[in-house]
Amino acid sequence: MTFIIEIDDSLETPLYAQIKLSVISGIKTGKLKPGDVLLSSRELAKALGINYHTVNKAYDLLVQEGFLIRDKKKRTFVNEWASGEDSRFLKRWEDLEKNLIEEAKARGITNLRILNIVREALGSS
Amino acid sequence: MIQYLIRVADSSIIILLLAYINFIMPSLTPRSVQFGVRIPPDRIVDPSLISIRKRFRIYVTATSGAMLASNLMVSIVSGSTGFSALFILLEIIAMWAVYLDARKHLRHVKITERWTHGYTQKIPAVINPERPAAVRMLLYFVMPLAVIIATAALAVREYPYLHQFLPVKFSGSDPVEFAHKTVQLVLTPVYSQLIFLGIYAVLVFVLCRVKVVPEYPDLDRSLTVQRHYRFSVIFALSVLLTMVELDFMLSGMAQWEIIPGIFTEFSVIPSVVGLVLVVAIVSRMRYSIAIPLNTESAGAKRIMNRDDDAFWKAGMIYYNRDDPSLIVPKRFGIGYTVNYGNPFIKIAIFIIMASTTLFAIRLMAW
Structure with a gap:
């Protein structure tokens, strides 16, 4: 199942925070499942037509908070423990x-x- | 005479194809982007838009009719097809002008009637897209590869029985230029076929990675339509490639004297047939895109894709410094264009322009 994130650049909430919240919402609703491979920061930046660093900041925070993990090949996955108690x-x-x-x-x-x-x-x- | 008639027919078919593609273009482009202008979902069947679309089609028909008639007339009077390229070029320029006129009118209506007022503008994107299966992608290569293998097999089978000198150029059915038989010469059609196969492989690779933009109000359905459209383009290109490979096969067979030299005159026919098939396959997609939309429910959520008209200079040139994309789908028309705001594209343009200028200076010095 594909998951579509939506951001609004007219809002006061920074874009990286909107991306982060969208991913968390996807995990919460089960549309993003543990092990799902996400687009790389660069690919998602292309898809949204926004700066690469904005997406990277959101991904970094999600990795730090344990929602996502990155492997040695720099692929980004939804963490197995993302939806469980940590x-x-x-x-x-x-x-x-x-x-x-x-x-x-x-x-x-x-x-x-x-x-x-x-x-x-x-x-x- | 046959040569002359084939050339007149070829140029007329190209003019007609251009006209047909432009005529159906408003139905081929996404519903939320008409004539390069981003419009909200509830304006898709707006009377102003319908009237602009109608006027666009009248202009396309009139311009193409004039170009076709002029091409035929000049070809008959002069007895030469030398002006055909000029008429094709004029038609392309006229189509741009007609498009820009429609875009100008639509933008004017959109701004004066405040179409986007009260809409929340969002940027949607798929974060975990499904990658196309490798086996499915390989299937698109079966047809052209079969022609290449057949050509290579014919070349290998015929090689020992060929004359020491082979015809390399024909005038009608008569060979006018010969070259000494070598493996490289005999395999020239196969090498050409492989080069085109390589170009196709690169195109498929790029097409699979070009960004997909979900559209409001039905994000999921818009993704399905775009996915089908992409595979239709890849399939259509596979058909065109197969036809081009057949061209090379026919030329090779004429060179190896399997068929008479006169067939080289007809060798472009498969490519023209391929071009017609491409248009037929791609235009089939318009039915799925043009499904009537319930505009009341479409506008109910008051959400639309971000108004990105400002990034499209003259409705054709995409310039967005923040977007790291190199290639993006065209705003109006079949295919893709580049993001001129990307530093890599700027460097590439600079290198192309500098090398062309240097080459021209070098030529002039000679």
Whole structure:
């Protein structure tokens, strides 16, 4: 099954972040399966008509976060553990979440508001 | 006389083919790109677009009719086909002019009526494309390879019985130039066939790697259509190559005196037949692309492909510095073009221009 990613260059979200989110969404919905070979950074940049470095940045982040892996031939795959629970990922995600909550509290956002935002996000995904 | 009639027929067929290709071109190009202008899904059956398309077809028919009549008239009056190339060139230029006129009108309507207003513009791309199976790709080489093997087998079988001097040039059925028999000379048609096979292999390789652009509103269906279109082009080129290989086989058979020399005059017929077949095969695709679209549902999501008109200078030249692609599908027309914004293409153009200039200067110095 082929998976189509969609990016919008008029949005404030950087293109690399949109690519990253699209790949994660593909893994979440099962359209990208563990072991699936993805286009190389250069090929995907060609397909989207955007700069190679933008795609490379997204791929690097996805590799760092364990969603993708690169082999010696520089091929990029969906990681076998991409859709499963990963303790490293969980730790990083908890840290990130704590930072975000601290930031929100510093700006005066109440616990209830934060909870509602999280509930909304969980409900929409 | 036969020679003259064949040449008149050949040039007339080429003029008619050009006219036919241009006539059906609006149906061959993607629905979301009409006359090189990106349009939203709900405007595909817009009355302004239909009227521009109709006018384009009237102009194409009128221009081609004029060129065909002029070609026939000048050929009959002068008794020569020397002007045919000029009429073919004039037709190509006229077709460009007609296309640019249609593009100008469509762009004007698109901007003044704010067609893209309220649309979210996105760039879609397949991240895990299916690669074509190697066995399937090899099948496209079977026909031309069979002709090459047959030609080589004939050359090997005939070699011991050939005269010491072989005809290399004919005038009608009479040989006018001879050369000493060598293995290299006898195998010349086979070498030529192999060169064309090599060119075809490179083309197939490039075609399999050219980017595919999914189109809104139905991304998956647009991919299927483009995949079929690509394989149709590869198959059509395989048919054309087979015909060109047959040309070489006929020329070889005339040289080896298996058939009379007069057949060299007819040796271009397979290529012309191949060209007609290519147009027939590729134009079949228009039916799948031209399936009526429910414009209400097409426009309901208010999503369209990014408006990339600005990257197409004069609707023909693709210039996008950010796009690393070297080759991209043509905006209007069958085939592919290059990205002039890519540094490699700039260097390649510079090298070609510099070497052509140097060659011209060298020629003038002689």
